[in-house]
Amino acid sequence: MTTVAKSAALDELAIPPPAPRTPSGIDVPLLATPDMVREPDPGQPAQFPFTRGIFPDGFRGRLWTIRQYSGFGTAEDSNARYRFLLDQGQTGLSVALDLPTQCGYDPDDPMARAEVGKVGVSISNLSEMEILFDGIDLSKISTSFTINGTAAIIFAMYCACADKKGVPRAKLTGTIQNDILKEYVARGTWIFPVRPSMRLIADTILFSNDATPRFNPISIAGAHVRDAGSTAVEEMAYTLANGLAYVDELLRRGGDATKFAKRLSFFFYVHMDFFEEVAKFRAARRVWAKMLRDRYGVVDDKALHFRFGVVCGGSSLSAAQPYNNIVRVGIETMAAVLGGAQSIFTCAYDEAFQIPTEFSAEIALRTQQIVAYESGISKTVDPLGGSFYVEYLTDRMEEEILKVMDDIDGYGGVVKAIEDGWLQMRLAERATERRRKIDSLDTVIVGQNAFRRENQTDDFGEVFKLDPKGAARVLEKFEAIRARRDNVAVRKSLDALAVAAANDQENLMPYLIDCCHAYATVGEIVARLKQGWGEFQEPVRL
């Protein structure tokens, strides 16, 4: 259907040209020149401080892992989507879990019932995970889980699932998000108070060092603070500060930094200011390596590597004229590649407002493949290295990131800042600022606050429809497993867990794996741990 496309642009000469500063507020020079750059030669890739990346051959030897975040409804539904995406050339899985699973409630809990299978797949016990990975070889496919509060449990369940399938744990590759600090600040799927949560995270990392040496037991995630409104500088600063808090906790538990640092990974959003995004990744690699070396004395190159995955920013997409998002995702993917990401998942154009359809998910996957195989930007290492502007921005980003980290240190550290609600308040103010900038056209979002068609509608084609019978089916399976399993074994495994949880020096992972083998449910395990640890009391500060 053709419509009379009256572009608003002609009438609205009020739309200003983009301001000469990045969204983080860094001045953009009209012309970048060598004198603006601290060190005009950015050094060699795979050499300290790793500005140009951690691999000597960039992506020439091996491309980044191509993932798509997906999961919805029942384990059967999600398994079908995974097989479809793998058939289309996806190289790793990224599992979206529903909110009950993330917050530690079983599907029959009154808190959970409205949300079963809604924003991800419901995985309440080992039998569901077995269905989720039915026909998928865990020794070959790398799986990332977006899970935090219950990350240790889901990791235990993944190990138990591998055991049942006869896959050696040492062969498992993948990532659990497992970054609870940012949950308190930005995403809200916390369960326990800060200190026992930190202990659980240390347990997963220390366990993984020996048992699953190829698996990333944490991806310290800035993505969510960015989604919640932070700038690129704050995204990096908050995340690096969280990373250091985990390092401190691991050292307190007797971990060896050279060993555990090799298993720390990171996760970020990539937004639309192309060069700032590229510079942000280059700067963060530098900051992290310097901090681990200077503060903790780590010298092993591999342990200094800042490894990260990237997702195109949900908050950078718009529900207005959603097909525009395909272009945005293309630009963001290129920024992630030029920033040196180890894994990328691209958003589908409709992800601003719904779970992707198979059609939109495929376009998102193809976008990555087009960048990887057609654009040519992966052929040479850090192609923007040495650009006066990019090196200038990388320097400025590094300075600004350090300033924000100093602010947090000055407040008393990230854990205190979170417990007091100080960081949360700061983020809310920043988000409001971003919102005002959009409203005042300081930040232009094409099709949303500028260049709107007069007769623009909300019609965006195919709509994802969740199977309305899915939640009932989940509950049915849940009742069945509770009836079928050995309830004495469940009780014994939970009792052993509770005893171990009372001792701060005990690693809980083996106990959690036992619980999972016995088909104890996520809700049961969490309830037991809550008895000893209590729940996080959210500081509501406005």
Added chain:
Amino acid sequence: MSNLKGKRILIAKPGLDGHDIGAKIIALALRDAGAEVIYTGLRKTPGFIARVAVDEDVDAVGLSLLSGSHNELVAETMRELRALDAGDIPVFVGGTIPADDRAALIDAGVMAIFTAEMRLDDVIAEVARALTPVQVA
């Protein structure tokens, strides 16, 4: 700027959705417009939200949801309000509400639905309009 001086507004997050920046942005904007804002924090049940609305004697309740459970949780909150004899408190909803679901929520008595694409000033103006008694000439 719209004036909401003297109005008390409850902003609440029903269910398990933990994304509350939208709720906080609206809360701060309402406060800038003069309202007294109470924010519940995360993971509140409809029953709890209705009770707070009554105890605090608020003029309006704003619910923020992004997890797709709005149909169930908004209806339940309104039921709980009616059960407390407070069915006349205006309820507005923000978050990710698909176009297909909006009409049904409005039919069920929701005062307004705000999306992330709306200008903050427009949101505030609409709340102010709804809370201002109609002047009879």
